Amino acid sequence: METTHRLEWTLLATPLMAFLLVCLGFPAIVNLIYSVSDISFETLRSPEISGLGNFAAVLTDSGFWRANWFSLRFGLLTAILECLIGLGLAVFLAPLFKDRSWPIAILMLPLMVAPALMGLMYRLVLHEFAGPVPHYLWAWFGNSPAFLGPNSAFWTLIVVETLQWTPFAFLLFHMAYQAIPEELREAASIDGATGFARFWRIELPLMLPTLAAALLIRFIDGFRVFDNVYVLTGSGAGGSTTSLSIYIYEAFFKQAAIGKAVAASVILFAVSFAVLYGLNRLARRRRR
Amino acid sequence: MKPVARFAAALLGSVFAAGLYAGAANAEVTVLGWPGGPEETALRAAADAYNAKDDVSEENKVELLFFNRDGFWDKLQADLAAGSDAFDLNLLATYSIGRYAPFMEPVELSDEAQALYGDAVLSTMQFDGKQYGVPTDLSLHFMYYRKDLIDALMSDDDAKARYADISKEHLGTAMEPKNPDDWTWDDYAATALYFTKAVNPDSPTRYGTVLQMKNLLFNIMVWQSTARSYGGDWMDADGKITVDSEAFRKGLELYKKLYDAGATPRDSLSYEFAEANAAYAAGQVAAMVQWNAAAADLTNAEKSPAVGEVTATIAPPAGPEARATHIHGLGLGLNKSAENKEGAKAFLKWLSTEEAALIYARAGGAPALSADAVSAVAEERPDLVQLGEYAGAYGYVMNGGASANALAIYELQAKEFTGYWSGQQDLDTALANVEKGMADLLK
Incomplete structure (x- = not known):
């Protein structure tokens, strides 16, 4: 019986393992080789192993740390803002969504826009002479801020990202909120709990796993941001809006520093793996 | 359209x-x-x-x-x-x-x-x-300019006096307006300042010029004719990198001065070809240096109703060493x-x-x-x-402008020079970083 199970498992898992080996394993191995090689576009097929110089070049590059700092701030801030607003919408607008689904469809619309197009759209919307926002600010107040100026570009990017991805967080919270048994709320009300106390002591604790998952997903998405930032501001004046993804892209294609770019991506992979592994262990320990 | x-x-x-x-x-x-x-x-x-x-x-x-x-x-x-x-x-x-x-x-x-x-x-x-x-x-590159505005400036003595005051205050010399075909970069700067509302509240346009200053290699191609006209080059005949020079400083400082004075839209550090054209076509800019590819639209009254009939094109302004356009x-x-x-x-x-x-x-x-x-x-x-x-x-073409790493050099300059224009680093640091980076790229 056990032998049959093992055979079945092997048969069923083999295609998956083969797929993973080909699609993930091969590029991973090539990346590892490139990251310790002296490599250029001319020598893609014949890399020369050169040691850990590429890693040293990345770790001593102030641009790499600046990009990390940008991605970390961007990921954290957008994740927090999206989750706070999404949670607020899900809870306070819950009565509105109880019998109607069309408002949810409207709220979901930003998710349908590709991030690169979102960047293009805001290049138009925020342009001083072509965009509606500066147009009305000039018309009403005789002035308009530089939305994409060196001091405000970061915050404009935060707002654009938050506007696009808050609906995703909202959707998670809406489903979690709807899943809370109505009897719990009724019981709390009978016991005299106020609306806020009900939310704070019953609903929020029950939604905490969803909140943690939403924060993690949105942080990962924000940390690896590329398309809308790249389209809207590029890497920014003096490299001020260079995310880690943009750093790797520019090192690879713009500077043709392939080894350095791959070394940076290997470091990113290793750190991400360590963080996710740690979080997973933490979650398992809490479950026990 | x-x-x-x-x-x-x-x-x-x-x-x-x-x-x-x-x-x-x-x-x-x-x-x-x-x-x-x-x-x-x-x-x-x-x-x-x-x-x-x-x-x-x-x-x-x-x-x-x-x-x-x-x-x-x-x-x-x-x-x-x-x-x-x-x-x-x-x-x-x-x-x-x-x-x-x-x-x-x-x-x-x-x-x-x-x-x-x-x-x-x-x-x-x-x-x-x-x-x-x-x-x-x-x-x-062409210099695109508004004939109607320049003609009005050249024919009005009060305007000329105001022009002289503004140039004295911002550029240190009382200047007279000139025909754009005779402009030096200082004349261009003086004209840009004169037609800027933040400098001259009576200006008919909001900005005197529009500079495309996004961290983008093509914008460095537009900018670098300023340095070239002061005699600048990437390298001398012996291959020595010559970016940290008076010519590059002059060109970079010119952009910085115009940006800081508000003579170009304050979002200019995110502007490239399309944004600059949109600003000019809106009729709120007096002159700009732009790629020749924009001529068909900006000189066409149907495509650019606010400026099409009054826009003329000439070569970019001259410097003491040359009149130059990147090609x-x-x-x-x-x-x-x-x-x-x-x-x-x-x-x-x-x-x-x-x-x-x-x-x-x-x-x-x-x-x-x-x-x-x-x-x-x-x-x-x-x-x-x-x-x-x-x-x-x-x-x-700059000496080295067709080398294997020319694109990377333009990228490097775009990053460092926009860092200077945006006030994130000083000019010495920007030029030193470019020289160091170019030395690596041209090895």
Whole structure:
């Protein structure tokens, strides 16, 4: 019986393992080789192993740390803002969504826009002479801020990202909120709990796993941001809006520093793996 | 089309630039062209003319491939490096020849090419002394300015006095307004300041100029004529990097001064071609340096109703050492991994004839033709006369501007110089970083 199970498992898992080996394993191995090689576009097929110089070049590059700092701030801030607003919408607008689904469809619309197009759209919307926002600010107040100026570009990017991805967080919270048994709320009300106390002591604790998952997903998405930032501001004046993804892209294609770019991506992979592994262990320990 | 709609179309066009396939279904010479602009239209016309020739066999007919303009050079780099044979001929630009040359083969042009283009234009497609492509289009810069505003300034004594006051206050010298064709960079700066509301509340325009200062290599090409006109170059004849020079300082400080004075939109550090054109076309800018490709729109009253009838173009202002405009060519060259090399070579040879160049020019392309050759299309394309004249008189390529790492050098300068313009670092640091980076890139 056990032998049959093992055979079945092997048969069923083999295609998956083969797929993973080909699609993930091969590029991973090539990346590892490139990251310790002296490599250029001319020598893609014949890399020369050169040691850990590429890693040293990345770790001593102030641009790499600046990009990390940008991605970390961007990921954290957008994740927090999206989750706070999404949670607020899900809870306070819950009565509105109880019998109607069309408002949810409207709220979901930003998710349908590709991030690169979102960047293009805001290049138009925020342009001083072509965009509606500066147009009305000039018309009403005789002035308009530089939305994409060196001091405000970061915050404009935060707002654009938050506007696009808050609906995703909202959707998670809406489903979690709807899943809370109505009897719990009724019981709390009978016991005299106020609306806020009900939310704070019953609903929020029950939604905490969803909140943690939403924060993690949105942080990962924000940390690896590329398309809308790249389209809207590029890497920014003096490299001020260079995310880690943009750093790797520019090192690879713009500077043709392939080894350095791959070394940076290997470091990113290793750190991400360590963080996710740690979080997973933490979650398992809490479950026990 | 209204300026806003055109700006939107330009933005979208840069992403969704092209259809994929055109031409005969059974064609054998595949050409990867520059999508979504006059270059595509012109190449289509040339390919159609070539395919219609009796002596072109079915297996040597030309098929055009176009993909997205966004990230074009990066994708091409990856394709060439991978030894792709998906195209026989591919686009080439002066600033990228050095990077692509290892994956391409030198080509032979027609006997007419020398007289048709001249040495300076042919050299935009050369690397290590070898010809790598046919120069189909030339890009350089014009100074676009509002004739109505300049004429009004020149004919009003009170305005002249105000102009002198402003130039004295901001530039240290009381200056007189001049005809734009006689401008130095100081005259341009004084005019830009005079037509800026933040400096001169009576200005008819909100800004005197619009500078495209986004961290983008093409914006450095627009800027660097300031440094060049003060005698600047990337390297001297011995290969010593000469960026940390008075000429570069002058050019960089000029932009910084205009940006800090509010003479250009405050979002200029995120501006590139489309944004600058939209600002100028809105009628709120008096003058700007911009690519010649904008001329067709900005001098057309239907496309730019606010400025089309009152916009004139001349060469960029002069400096003490020269009047200069960056030039670079776009062209087509031969992929080393091409499947149909003989057919591809035959098409390139034909493309470098006068017959092909005139078809290309009449269909909207911008070849820089010699004075004799351009006379055949001067009536239909007067801008090509100006293009050829300016390229010959003022055109330059920085020493090292066609090297293998030219693109990376432009990128480096864009990052460091925008860092200076935005106030994140001082000029000494920016220039030192560029010199250090260039030393690594030019090893």
